[in-house]
Amino acid sequence: MAVLIDKSTKVIVQGMTGKQGSFHARSMIEYGTQVVAGVTPGKGGQEVLGVPIYDTMKEAVDATQATASVVFIPAPFVYSAALEAIDSGVELLTIITEGVPVRDTARIRRRVYEQNITLVGPNCPGIITPGEAKIGIIPGAICTKGNVGIVSRSGTLTYEIIQNLTLSGYGQSTCIGLGGDPVRGIDFKESLRLFEQDPETKHIVLVGEIGGTGEQEAAQLVKEEISKPVYGFIAGNGTWVKPGKQMGHAGAIVHGKSGTAQEKLRILNEAGILTAHTPSEIPNIIKENM
C-alpha cells in the first residue's frame, strides 16, 4: 500500500467550504482520494462537491469512520482545528497551512505524541501515493506509480524532483512533504522507517535544506537501521547563504555550523548516502547505483 495513505483511506477536509479548501478538495477527489466529509463550524448540513459538510469533527468521524483529516484553515485557527481533529479520533492529521505560531505547533505535536497520531506539517504540501490517493496539494499529474519513496522539507522543489524522476522512468511509492517549519510533525527519521518497512519502496530520496538537524539524525538512522539505498539533495548549498537570515521557510535559517548545507551533505555522505548537486542529477545517481 506504500505508506501513510492509499485509495482506501477516508479523508475529512477541515475548512472545505473555504477557497483553498474547496479548490484542493476537488483536486484530491479528482485524483481518486476518498474525501468523505468536510468540516466547517456553522455550515453543517451543506454539501460541497457532493460531499457532506459537518459542524464538528466528531460528527464527521461518527458519520463516515474517516481515519485522516487535512487542515486548510488560516493560521490563527489551526491550533483549535488540530485539537478538534485529535479529539475526534483520526489517526493521520495533515496541516497544509503556512504561518502557524511555533508554540501552537509544539503544543499540537505534544498532544499528537501522547495519543499516537501521525502529524504531517504544518506548512507542507502533504502526501501523495501515486495512482492511489493524495492528501494536500502535490500536483497529481507529475507523479507516477513506482518504487521511489520521497521525503522532503520543501514544496515546489519536491515537485521538481518528482518530475525529474517521473521523466526518467522512476515512479514513486509515496511522497511525504514534511513542511518548512522548525517544529514539525513527522520528520525524516519516522519517514525513513516507514519506507524501510514498505515492500513497494525500493529507493528513498531525502530532500533537505539549511537549518535544524533533521537530516543529520536521518543519516545516523540510515547507518543503524535502513537497508534500502538512500539518496540525498540539500537546498542552500551555496556560499550565498547568510547565517541568521531566514530563507523563506521559517525553519530555513543557519545558526552556527550544524545548520549549513555543507555540514549536512558531509554527514549524509559519511553515512554512505549519495548526494546530487542538482535535482536533475538524482535519477542519474539512482541509475548508477543500481
Added chain:
Amino acid sequence: MSMLYEFEGKLLFKDSKIPIPRIKIYTDTESIKQFAEEIGRDTMMAKGQALAGGRGKAGLIKKVTIDTAEEYIKSIIGREHKGKPVAAVMLEELVEITKEYYLALMLDNKSGSYLMLASTMGGIDIEDVADNHPSEIHRTLLPINIDPQTYHFMELGKKMGFKAKTLTQFASICVKMFLMAIKHDLTLIEINPLVITPDDKLIAADSKVVIDGNSYFRQPAIAALQSQRDQHTELEYEATQAGISYVQLDGDIGIIAGGAGLSMTTCDLLEFYGSSPANFLDVGGGANDEKVYKALELLSKMDIKGICVNFFAGITRCDDVANGIISANKKLNINVPLVIRMIGTKDVEGIKILEENEIHAYTKMEPSVQKIVELVKGGN
C-alpha cells in the same frame, strides 16, 4: 524569528517584573541630565542599540559621565555594526556586580519543549562556554504546556550555587521568563549577564529577546516595535509588506522563484554554473500576476546584471506568472537579460502569452539557469 532591541526587551522584562537597572533612551542633552538626576549620579552606561551581538567588543557600550555622554553617543549613533545600524542609545544606571551569570529560556525546535539554560559563567559568549566548559552549562527541559511554578527551577538554582533568598529570587525570575515567553510568543529570552549585586539582588543587565514572526497577528504591540521594522533593509521591508520572502544578497543575478526550496536551489544553481545570486526571493504559493509584477519591481530597483525567473507551478498558475512578467516588462525599465523557466499548472497558456510578446520560456530548470549565467557572462 525576529530579534528585539535590548531596550525593548528590557521594557518587556520590566512589565514582567523581572528586575532591570533603571534605563532611559537618549533623545537630547536634556535627557542625559534628567537621567542623571533620576539615578542621583553623574556616571552612567551608554549602550548602543543594534540588532546584532558583540556590541561590547565593538565599542558600542561605554561608561560615560554627564559631560562625556553626548560626545560619545554622537560618535556611535548611526554607526554600522555587523551590517545593522546603531539605531538608538540607551542610558543605564551603573550596577555594582559581585558575579555574572547566564540564563536563557528557549523554545527547543528538536524536542518542541522549552529549554532553560543556566551557567555560572556569565557575561561571555555562551557558545564559547559550550565549546570549552560544557559541564558549566546546566539544562532543564520543560514541556511546552507547562504551568510554571518556582519549584520547577529549584534544582537548577541549586546547581548554580544559589542559596536561601537568592535561590527563591532565581526561581521566581525563571517563572517570570516563562510567563513572558508564553504571553508574547517568544522563542528566546537570554539574560547575559544576569548579575548579583553586593546586597544579593539578581538583576538582568542585558536582554536578548526573539519573537516568533508567525505570531504577529496576536502580538500587535511587538509587531509594531521599531526593531521589527529595522530587521529588514528597505527592499526587504517593501517585500515583506507585499507578502514576498526576500533576502538581499551580494551577487550579480536577481532571482524570482515560487517556493522557498526552489528559490534556494535556484541560488545554488547560479553558483554551480559560475555566477552568483543577488537575492533570495520566494513569491509564495498561489502567487498572482500582481505579486509577480511586484517581485520584478523590487528587482528593478537593484543593481543587477540579469534576472532568472523559476516557477514549478502547483497552486500558482503559469498564465498569471506570464501576465505579471508582461506587464512588468511594459511598465518597468528592465534593461538586463531576463530568462524565464515555467512549468506546471497552465504552463501551455503561460508560455503562449510570453511567446506572443516575443519572450522565450524554458520548461527545464538547469538549462534556464545555465542560459542566464551565459548571457550575463557574455556581457549582453
